[in-house]
Amino acid sequence: MSDTDSASPTSQPPPKSEPPREFLVGSAPHMALGRSTPSVMFDVVLAMVPLLIAAIVLYRGWAVILTITTVAACLLTEAIFNACRKQSQSSLLDGSAIVTGMILAFSLPPKLPLYMAVIGGVVAIGLGKAVFGGLGQNLFNPAMVGRAFLMACFPVAMTTWAQPGDLATVGSVDAVTKATPLAAAKFGSDVVPITKDLFLGNVSGSLGEASALACLIGGIYLLLRGTANWRAPLGMLVAVVLFAGIAHQLAPDRYQGVLFYLNSGALMFGMFFIVTDYVGAPLTPIGRLLFGFGAGILVMIIRLFGGYPEGVMYSVLIMNALTPLIERWTVPEPFGGKVAAA
């Protein structure tokens, strides 16, 4: 098949005649939202500033270096894929790669070797987003794809948690590592911290998830601005509260209380910044509730019965895969009655 087609690789195909212009007529009322992708992304970045501050307080320069590394890796990957596709580099400016990079950085161990963070950023944008066709086309949350890849690649480095405030390099003799609160509660390897520490963030864990308070501030800002829809976080909250409450009632000596599960791990971070992702989540209102609810249930199943201490990443990825199904189930009934099935 190459013989015939390769005859004239240089000559351009004849220009197509211009397609007839279409004038779309829509009925009133016309409402402009006045929001663009960059403004939404800027909002998300702004909402993540409290998390960054908390991370800098806990881990000093490590937080800055890790965040800059992943963001730079994401931007660079985006630029390379744009160049390969001969597309304009405008998608660099819409901020989506910056948001992906920040979410990825906040979900990594604070002292992860930087080249691993670069790999995570490349995979997040490359395999998580660009191969599907760019922003809006991806099936899965790009940052979570990058993190899942790192988790499968480097299981040891990805589960080595630095103690907050300790500035030595992981691997050096005087470095202090500490089990995360969830791992402590699950495997009994360490003392379970009190909820006040969890809330303020004086516990080990991923870069941005330590302080539930910071996540709460950023999340409430997103909800008030309307940047994030409140349904998915609400669904997740209800699911976690119900599940953890019942488990704690049934076996109080085995499972911690509701507040512990709400404040520990990546739950707050995931609730406000990951399940509220526009692309991977369903569009229908009930679908969003279901999406969050399912993610919450899965998180608690993984936390209480699974092999890992934390499960926000996998539960979001699984719910991403279920999104088309949820959307099909929850098509809202339009005003004036049901439309006959096509």
Add this chain to the structure above:
Amino acid sequence: MADENGNGALQQFKDGVLSDNPVLVQLLGMCPTLAITNSVENALVMGAAASFVVICSNMITSLLRPLIHPHVRILIFTLTIATFVTLADRFLAANMYKVSKQLGAFIPLIIVNCMIICRAEVCAIKSGPLKSFCDACGIGIGFTMALVILGVVREILGNGTLLNYRIMPEAFYGTHEWVIMVLPPGAFLVLGIVIGVSNFIRQDKAGGAA
């Protein structure tokens, strides 16, 4: 694709390696491609075994083609292929026991490798022995080449070795291996990326994504 009387034996060989590469273009024989490419050694042995089978079965099919009734041709193909797969399987078990153990069921499974039956159906049943031989050689080399590319990437990243020799800096070993690369997801990812790159390279030739 091979047409009945057009291009010659040499062209058939070249097509098999490059423009009709069984793994990267036709996406045939995916099962061994994904399963055994976690080391270069496995990839080489699998490629050699499959090449041996496709060459022999193509030759036999081509020589027998005046005798094969169209209705029973698939049966004849399968029996011919099975004969040579058994030969290859026993040969490996006798001479390269360790590799044969590692490859496990995937050597007997060459019988159902669609790439081989495809060559019998597309080329050998319609062409003379010389053309069938060149076709099988091209396909065999193309298959081995693709497997080795995957094997090199996965072995270096996943184990830090190449043909079981340590080639990465000493600090790499211990915690820096890309564990995912020796696991099944690594096979899918590397295969996807390699196919993407090969499509990207072939785009100029074939005109648009193939």
